Amino acid sequence: MRAQIRDGNPAAFEELFDDYAKAxxxxxxxxxxxxxxxxxxxxLTFLEAWRLRGRxxxxxxxxxxxxxxxxxxxxxxxxxxxxxxxxxLARLPRGEVVPDFADEVVDRIEDAGRxxxxxxxxxxxxxxxxxxFALCVWAGLDYAEAAEALGIPVGTVxxxxxxxxxxxxxxxxxxxxxxxxxxxxxxxxxEIR
Numbered sequence: 001m002r003a004q005i006r007d008g009n010p011a012a013f014e015e016l017f018d019d020y021a022k023a024x025x026x027x028x029x030x031x032x033x034x035x036x037x038x039x040x041x042x043x044l045t046f047l048e049a050w051r052l053r054g055r056x057x058x059x060x061x062x063x064x065x066x067x068x069x070x071x072x073x074x075x076x077x078x079x080x081x082x083x084x085x086x087x088x089l090a091r092l093p094r095g096e097v098v099p100d101f102a103d104e105v106v107d108r109i110e111d112a113g114r115x116x117x118x119x120x121x122x123x124x125x126x127x128x129x130x131x132x133f134a135l136c137v138w139a140g141l142d143y144a145e146a147a148e149a150l151g152i153p154v155g156t157v158x159x160x161x162x163x164x165x166x167x168x169x170x171x172x173x174x175x176x177x178x179x180x181x182x183x184x185x186x187x188x189x190x191e192i193r
Contacts, residue, residue, distance in 0.1 A: 002063065006056045013053070017046055020064055024071050031075040041078060045071040121171040129164035136161050 004012035021042060028041035048070050056066065122130060135146040136157070143161075147154040 002056050002060060003058045005053050005063070006058060008053060013050060016049070016063060016067075020067050021046070023064060024067055027068050027071050028075055031072065032078070037075075037078065041071055041075045044074045044078075048074060121168050124171055125164050125167055129160050129167070132157050132160040133164040133168075 001012055001015065005016055024045050025038055025042045028045070029035060029038035032038050032041060045067060049067060052070070056063070122133070125133065131150060132146060135141045135149055136143070141149065143154045143157045146161075147157045150157070
């Protein structure tokens with residue numbers, strides 16, 4: 001059989017595989033401690049055996065020691081390659097930590113919602129109340145400065161700002177919770193206090 005394997009006879013090599021695949025696999029598993037790595041070592045062992053078949057001595061006994069020697073070298077080379085790979089990865093610069101933008105996005109969505117609510121509330125005011133509110137609250141003018149800017153008396157500024165604040169406070173209140181109340185005219189809603 002050695003001579004046939006050495007000459008590249010596929011049937012003889014198939015017989016070699018059938019006879020020794022389990023022994024090579026078990027040896028590879030004992031060397032690697034990993035089923036998947038053992039399968040890789042076994043496959044590479046038989047590829048190497050095919051490549052090195054010309055080195056087989058035509059005379060001799062079992063080919064098992066020769067195959068297990070190849071498996072040992074393959075496992076050693078795989079460990080060395082893995083170690084080199086790990087060392088190369090360790091030498092790579094660490095990537096920057098990418099900040100989590102989820103909280104910022106949530107804040108922006110909440111801010112957009114609040115801004116829409118403020119614009120909605122502001123839009124519910126009469127134009128004169130909007131002007132006074134914008135000058136006194138947003139621009140920070142006092143009553144006299146706002147009165148001068150609008151060309152109206154200070155008392156008018158005070159009363160318009162008071163009405164604007166009252167309307168905005170009412171607009172900012174959450175709507176009252178309601179519950180269904182059954183009556184003779186069908187279901188009705190009752191305010192809960």
